Amino acid sequence: MFLIDWFWGVLSFLGLYNKNATLLFLGLDNAGKTTLLGVLKDGRLSAYRPTFHPTSEELSMGNIKFRTFDLGGHESARKIWKDYYASVDAIVYLVDSSNSDRFEESKRELDALLSSDELSNVPFLILGNKVDIPGTPSEEKFRAALGLQQTTGKGKVPLNGVRPIEVFMCSVVKKFGYAEGFRWISQYIN
Numbered sequence: 001m002f003l004i005d006w007f008w009g010v011l012s013f014l015g016l017y018n019k020n021a022t023l024l025f026l027g028l029d030n031a032g033k034t035t036l037l038g039v040l041k042d043g044r045l046s047a048y049r050p051t052f053h054p055t056s057e058e059l060s061m062g063n064i065k066f067r068t069f070d071l072g073g074h075e076s077a078r079k080i081w082k083d084y085y086a087s088v089d090a091i092v093y094l095v096d097s098s099n100s101d102r103f104e105e106s107k108r109e110l111d112a113l114l115s116s117d118e119l120s121n122v123p124f125l126i127l128g129n130k131v132d133i134p135g136t137p138s139e140e141k142f143r144a145a146l147g148l149q150q151t152t153g154k155g156k157v158p159l160n161g162v163r164p165i166e167v168f169m170c171s172v173v174k175k176f177g178y179a180e181g182f183r184w185i186s187q188y189i190n
Contacts, residue, residue, distance in 0.1 A: 025037060026109075033092075036129075091124045092181075107145065125168065128170065139169050153166065166184055
C-alpha cells in the first residue's frame with residue numbers, strides 16, 4: 001500500500017492534483033496491462049483471464065482522477081483500439097520484454113499507433129514489463145528491437161514540437177519500474 005500512496009503523492013506533487021486524464025493501456029496480449037491496472041487500483045496482484053472485452057476503471061486518490069481503458073491485446077481486440085483515440089490524453093504501451101519472439105509483432109502495432117494522425121500529439125509511455133524473468137534483454141537491446149533508440153529522455157525535456165515518448169523497464173509483479181514511468185508521463189498531461 002505504501003507504493004500506491006507514494007505513486008499518488010508523486011502525481012499530486014507533479015501537478016495532476018484536481019486534473020482528469022484518460023489513459024489507454026495498450027499492447028499485445030499477455031503483456032501485463034490488466035495486472036498493472038489491478039495493482040494501480042488496489043495494490044494487489046491477482047491472476048487475470050485474458051481481456052476479451054474493453055474494461056474501464058477510474059482511479060482516484062484525493063482529487064486526482066484517471067479514467068483508464070484496458071482494451072485487450074489479442075489480434076481481434078486490436079481492431080477497436082482506434083475507436084478510443086479521440087479522447088485520450090496518454091498511451092501506456094506494455095510489452096512483455098521476456099518474450100523476444102513477439103518483439104516484431106509488438107513493434108508493428110506500436111509503429112501503427114505512433115504513425116496515427118489522431119495520436120500525433122499524445123504522449124507515449126512504453127513499459128518493458130517482466131524484467132524479473134531471467135534472460136530478459138537489456139534496455140538497450142529492447143529499445144533496438146522496438147526501434148526506440150531516440151526517445152524524449154527520462155527527465156523533463158522541452159519538446160519543441162516533438163511528441164513525448166520514453167521507455168521504462170519494469171516488473172509489474174515485483175512492483176518496480178512503472179511508477180517512474182507514470183511520474184515521467186504525468187508532466188506531459190495537460
